Amino acid sequence: MPIQEKNYWLETVSTSPVQSARDLPEEVDVAIVGGGFCGLSAARALAKRGVNTALLEAETLGWGASCRNGGMVLTGMKLPVPTLIRRYGREAVRKMYAASLESINQVEQIVREENIDCNFSRSGHLEVACKQSHFDAYEESAALIREEFQHELRIIPKSELRREIGSDIYFGGMVDEASAGLNPGRYVAGLAHAAQRAGACLHNHTRVEKIEAKPQNGARRFRLLTSQGAITAREVILASGAYTGEAAPALRRKIIPIGSYIIATEVLSADLARELSPRNRMIYDSKHFLYYYRLTPDKRMLFGGRAAFFPETDNTVRKSAEILRRGMISVYSQLRDTKVEYVWGGTLDFTLDVMPHAGKLDDMYFAAGFAGHGVAAATWFGAKLAGLVCGDKDDLPFTKIPFPTAPIGLRSGHTWALPLAGLWYRLLDFLT
Ligand SMILES: Cc1cc2nc3c(=O)[nH]c(=O)nc-3n(C[C@H](O)[C@H](O)[C@H](O)COP(=O)(O)OP(=O)(O)OC[C@H]3O[C@@H](n4cnc5c(N)ncnc54)[C@H](O)[C@@H]3O)c2cc1C
Numbered sequence: 001m002p003i004q005e006k007n008y009w010l011e012t013v014s015t016s017p018v019q020s021a022r023d024l025p026e027e028v029d030v031a032i033v034g035g036g037f038c039g040l041s042a043a044r045a046l047a048k049r050g051v052n053t054a055l056l057e058a059e060t061l062g063w064g065a066s067c068r069n070g071g072m073v074l075t076g077m078k079l080p081v082p083t084l085i086r087r088y089g090r091e092a093v094r095k096m097y098a099a100s101l102e103s104i105n106q107v108e109q110i111v112r113e114e115n116i117d118c119n120f121s122r123s124g125h126l127e128v129a130c131k132q133s134h135f136d137a138y139e140e141s142a143a144l145i146r147e148e149f150q151h152e153l154r155i156i157p158k159s160e161l162r163r164e165i166g167s168d169i170y171f172g173g174m175v176d177e178a179s180a181g182l183n184p185g186r187y188v189a190g191l192a193h194a195a196q197r198a199g200a201c202l203h204n205h206t207r208v209e210k211i212e213a214k215p216q217n218g219a220r221r222f223r224l225l226t227s228q229g230a231i232t233a234r235e236v237i238l239a240s241g242a243y244t245g246e247a248a249p250a251l252r253r254k255i256i257p258i259g260s261y262i263i264a265t266e267v268l269s270a271d272l273a274r275e276l277s278p279r280n281r282m283i284y285d286s287k288h289f290l291y292y293y294r295l296t297p298d299k300r301m302l303f304g305g306r307a308a309f310f311p312e313t314d315n316t317v318r319k320s321a322e323i324l325r326r327g328m329i330s331v332y333s334q335l336r337d338t339k340v341e342y343v344w345g346g347t348l349d350f351t352l353d354v355m356p357h358a359g360k361l362d363d364m365y366f367a368a369g370f371a372g373h374g375v376a377a378a379t380w381f382g383a384k385l386a387g388l389v390c391g392d393k394d395d396l397p398f399t400k401i402p403f404p405t406a407p408i409g410l411r412s413g414h415t416w417a418l419p420l421a422g423l424w425y426r427l428l429d430f431l432t
Contacts, residue, residue: 078371
């Protein structure tokens with residue numbers, strides 16, 4: 001019997017869903033497109049500063065990547081630090097790295113301030129090396145990070161790896177104690193309640209179909225045509241991530257949507273859970289086509305990976321479940337007979353340079369490109385965009401770097417070349 005798509009996190013949300021605001025207002029100060037971490041964080045921050053804000057979500061709050069991820073709240077960025085320094089220079093990367101650490105502190109602070117019951121825990125992350133050369137590169141990274149950012153990562157040689165993970169297939173690992181884990185479904189629900197309490201109007205099932213610049217008496221205004229009617233806004237924040245569509249064509253051209261999939265097993269015995277992950281780390285491997293995995297708070301193994309390189313459909317989700325189960329057993333042979341109870345997929349927002357970006361496109365604020373680091377980053381960027389709207393100084397290192405357009409075949413809506421991108425990543429894993 002093939003497993004049906006079912007998202008584990010959504011089944012664990014115990015608070016009642018936020019009630020959508022009733023009618024769309026005619027005019028607001030700020031309209032936010034998208035109700036994931038980024039949009040909700042921006043809405044909360046704006047409302048707390050007294051800005052009249054409407055958030056417009058095409059489906060339901062958190063429907064996109066924000067409720068579908070691994071719940072890993074990770075330090076650093078997708079690209080290794082030596083690569084970042086070569087590309088952007090020490091000064092800029094120092095600011096970027098500081099932002100990544102600050103973003104985790106910010107998630108922790110929001111969780112505490114808003115009393116969000118989402119199992120936030122600083123359990124740290126473990127990166128495991130699939131090749132000796134990858135392990136050797138950890139030494140360089142850790143030394144550079146210590147020297148440049150005074151942040152400590154711990155190298156774990158293969159002989160000591162069993163203290164971190166119940167698997168012998170890796171060449172060693174690297175631990176960062178600053179990373180955390182949380183339940184993203186509950187975090188989204190808590191953020192949404194917090195934004196609403198602060199005064200933001202949150203609108204479910206309101207798809208923005210078109211955005212027109214409509215200056216009024218010489219002042220900038222936008223008219224957003226939505227599935228629930230039109231709304232005028234002084235400023236627009238695009239927080240639509242990998243799901244960005246026709247309404248924001250300039251941003252859409254920059255985003256490469258990449259499917260990622262997750263399975264979750266039945267609840268494991270306490271002994272088995274401890275054997276697999278003795279320190280309850282957020283774990284990911286060193287491949288381009290990587291696996292990421294962790295225990296859930298109720299001790300299931302949650303195991304994810306980029307099993308297929310195109311946005312999720314029923315078919316790719318089912319195929320992915322089997323591919324991921326085989327992947328999970330290749331890491332943990334102990335799970336050979338363990339039942340997989342959940343599988344779901346989601347879409348990540350990659351960019352051509354594999355970097356997060358923010359700023360303005362067509363006069364509208366945006367942030368995107370969080371890839372697999374969006375739990376913390378999207379929260380942080382959302383709050384920063386709110387600050388920019390309110391006139392805060394732009395001290396973001398990410399607004400000053402070039403934002404390349406994606407080649408046509410890799411863009412959202414033009415996904416015929418994505419399997420080729422998948423082959424390219426697999427080839428890189430073979431070669432590097
Ligand atoms: C399977 C998977 C695993 C991941 N694991 C991790 C992880 O462990 N750690 C980590 O840090 N990151 C992870 N990520 C990435 C992380 O989830 C995202 O980077 C983050 O959620 C992005 O948040 P967002 O608010 O920018 O976008 P989203 O959460 O995708 O929200 C965008 C929203 O915009 C809405 N929208 C789009 N167009 C319109 C429109 N025209 N009108 C109205 N609404 C619109 C969509 O419906 C969607 O709800 C993972 C992602 C996936 C898919």
